[in-house]
Amino acid sequence: MWELIEQNRRKSKIVFFAMFLVLESLSILIGLSIYSPDGGYWGALFGFLIWIIQSMIAYYFGDSIVLSVSHATKVSKESYPVLHNVVEEMKIASSQKSMPEIYVVNDEAMNAFATGIRPEKSAICVTAGLVESLNRDELQGVVAHEMSHIINRDVMFMTFAGVMLGSINMIAKGFFYSTMAGNNSRRSRLGSRSSGGHPAIIIATIILAIIAPLLAQIFYFAISRKREYLADATAVRLTRYPEGLASALEKISGSAGNLVFYNRITAPMFIINPMALTDGESLLDTSTHPPTHKRIAILRQLQNGGKVSFRDYQTVFSKENGRSRLIPDSALADKGDVAVRSALQTDSEPVTVSNKARKITDMIMATNGFLFIPCTCGLKMKVPPTIGKSQIECPRCGRSLTVPSVTSGITHTGEKTKPVEGVNSSYLRTNPDSWESCLCSCGHSIQLSPLFRGRQVICTKCKAKIQIDYPE
Amino acid sequence: MIFALILLALIVLCFMFFIGIYNGLVGLRNRVKNAWSQIDVQLKRRHDLIPNLVETVKGYAKHENETFTKVTEARAKAMNAGGGSVKDISAAESELSGSLAKMLLTVESYPELKANQNFMALQEELSSTENRIAYSRQAYNDEVMIYNNKIEMFPSNIVAGMFAFARSDFFEIEDKSEKVAPKVSFN
Numbered sequence A: 001m002w003e004l005i006e007q008n009r010r011k012s013k014i015v016f017f018a019m020f021l022v023l024e025s026l027s028i029l030i031g032l033s034i035y036s037p038d039g040g041y042w043g044a045l046f047g048f049l050i051w052i053i054q055s056m057i058a059y060y061f062g063d064s065i066v067l068s069v070s071h072a073t074k075v076s077k078e079s080y081p082v083l084h085n086v087v088e089e090m091k092i093a094s095s096q097k098s099m100p101e102i103y104v105v106n107d108e109a110m111n112a113f114a115t116g117i118r119p120e121k122s123a124i125c126v127t128a129g130l131v132e133s134l135n136r137d138e139l140q141g142v143v144a145h146e147m148s149h150i151i152n153r154d155v156m157f158m159t160f161a162g163v164m165l166g167s168i169n170m171i172a173k174g175f176f177y178s179t180m181a182g183n184n185s186r187r188s189r190l191g192s193r194s195s196g197g198h199p200a201i202i203i204a205t206i207i208l209a210i211i212a213p214l215l216a217q218i219f220y221f222a223i224s225r226k227r228e229y230l231a232d233a234t235a236v237r238l239t240r241y242p243e244g245l246a247s248a249l250e251k252i253s254g255s256a257g258n259l260v261f262y263n264r265i266t267a268p269m270f271i272i273n274p275m276a277l278t279d280g281e282s283l284l285d286t287s288t289h290p291p292t293h294k295r296i297a298i299l300r301q302l303q304n305g306g307k308v309s310f311r312d313y314q315t316v317f318s319k320e321n322g323r324s325r326l327i328p329d330s331a332l333a334d335k336g337d338v339a340v341r342s343a344l345q346t347d348s349e350p351v352t353v354s355n356k357a358r359k360i361t362d363m364i365m366a367t368n369g370f371l372f373i374p375c376t377c378g379l380k381m382k383v384p385p386t387i388g389k390s391q392i393e394c395p396r397c398g399r400s401l402t403v404p405s406v407t408s409g410i411t412h413t414g415e416k417t418k419p420v421e422g423v424n425s426s427y428l429r430t431n432p433d434s435w436e437s438c439l440c441s442c443g444h445s446i447q448l449s450p451l452f453r454g455r456q457v458i459c460t461k462c463k464a465k466i467q468i469d470y471p472e
Numbered sequence B: 001m002i003f004a005l006i007l008l009a010l011i012v013l014c015f016m017f018f019i020g021i022y023n024g025l026v027g028l029r030n031r032v033k034n035a036w037s038q039i040d041v042q043l044k045r046r047h048d049l050i051p052n053l054v055e056t057v058k059g060y061a062k063h064e065n066e067t068f069t070k071v072t073e074a075r076a077k078a079m080n081a082g083g084g085s086v087k088d089i090s091a092a093e094s095e096l097s098g099s100l101a102k103m104l105l106t107v108e109s110y111p112e113l114k115a116n117q118n119f120m121a122l123q124e125e126l127s128s129t130e131n132r133i134a135y136s137r138q139a140y141n142d143e144v145m146i147y148n149n150k151i152e153m154f155p156s157n158i159v160a161g162m163f164a165f166a167r168s169d170f171f172e173i174e175d176k177s178e179k180v181a182p183k184v185s186f187n
Helices: A002-034 A038-069 A081-093 A128-133 A136-151 A154-189 A199-239 A242-258 A292-305 A310-321 A353-367 B002-060 B065-083 B086-107 B111-115 B117-152 B156-162
Strands: A072-074 A101-105 A112-115 A123-127 A371-374 A380-383 A391-393 A400-402 A423-428 A436-439 A445-448 A456-458 A465-469
Touching: A002 A038, A002 A154, A002 A199, A038 A112, A038 A123, A038 A154, A081 A101, A081 A136, A081 A199, A081 B117, A101 A128, A112 A136, A123 A128, A123 A136, A128 A136, A128 A242, A136 A154, A136 A199, A136 A242, A154 A199, A199 A242, A199 A292, A199 A310, A242 A292, A292 A310, A353 B111, B002 B065, B002 B086, B002 B111, B002 B117, B002 B156, B065 B086, B086 B117, B111 B117, B117 B156
Parallel strands: A101 A123, A423 A465
Antiparallel strands: A072 A101, A112 A123, A371 A380, A391 A400, A436 A445, A456 A465
């Protein structure tokens, strides 16, 4: 793992200087084609300034920019205990010293990303939809993948590469707009000075201004794809359970496109690119990430093989992708076997507090004779047996539904009985829009539904009438 | 003259190279030690969680006294085994795991307890702690593998031999109950 980090650092520096050279050559050429030869110096200075300013902004503010564009809010351990625990488990498994901050985006679509130039100042962000829909193994796979990006210094690398790409694009575009706009006026103004550069230089500049952004883009995407595979490999080495990440990716790819808050810049940072699934325009953007089905296939083969060291990932990767080498040889020195573990969570439904509570209340209602009436809009209504109506309106869509076999005076066994004359007691509802219990004099408790607006209930045990009053 | 200078430069380079390897080995050995202490941290976390858990369960399951005393005893034993050998620690901890599992089994018969918010939060903390113990062991074994690789591979094995860097052992928990196959008899 440490070899990957070292390799990343080295590659970052190489990318840094290579793209800096491209940037400087482009700006020098542009300068030369405007004023020659002073323009060259001005161009160099200008290019350098752009690069420095953008790098500093990315380094100091990159994190906060991405987090605010995505509308992410920091969450406490109390509100998301499982998420915090999963992140901390991964922090322990990767021997990290500091814990990343945890952010949640309030979006139903499932997705996740990580920010952080250094592990000491990093953050992992997931959507609310993701936390609710994944089970513990899948959540762990996603968190491990994001942490791997931080550990492998991918964020640092891709940020600097992205800044380079942005600067080159900006300068090239600026050049084209200025030549198109100011062509005539500039010629006439420059009359006395050494006029615009040699035609050969201008041609070279135009060529470079077209090629450089394209090359930088291709370079950026190729690196980005490689980083995703490496993050997958590191993630399964941490969790020892490739199936978790595989099924998480499957679930996410079904829903990632519905994400609301992202733009062209933040889209590639997510675990699955949300743009890749929506616009047709983003044909180029899809290539920031390798195809999801390939990632899943590799992970499932690893799960079947039973071993998850880097060497195993490399073997499966080469099978899928031909001769390509992903992991440097120095990282393949894992002499021991790294075996797969068994699943942490065996049931498929995510075990959240609300699910458990709902199951329990359904059970209680069923034993008390409640009627479960599903509406076609998807709402499942739970109607108390004493509702006294034969038609009710769905509170969500307004459809009128028949309540099966409910007539006034019915007990929970479904038979009609004669109500006892005379009301024994009355009950004032304090909160008509939620569940309430009222106690009959015989000791039996009666549940009153938030939908219930009847004026009388009949105790199922002793058949006593109870009057229900409502506040003004 | 030039030849001597070149030779000197080469010697200096070799020297620096060896220093680099030595420092690397020291760094790795310290990582192994740190990973070991991380396991202790997680074990201690489990010890601290248990009293709260026992009290919560006691509130509902008033008559299961035997289970509770077993858990408390096992916990005390595990805390005492703290500084000892790997074997003692792992034996005490697996005994604690066993008694905890039995207690959680009795919880199944108390649905009110299972639905209790407090208990559910504690159970999440407990299962997270079990995961953390497992992952800290995993991290320790990873560090040991890296360290052992460095010691045994060329060229760092030369430096390792010169300064007596010793192999570290993997942390393997012997769970005797897993190894004994159940005896089935049809008498």
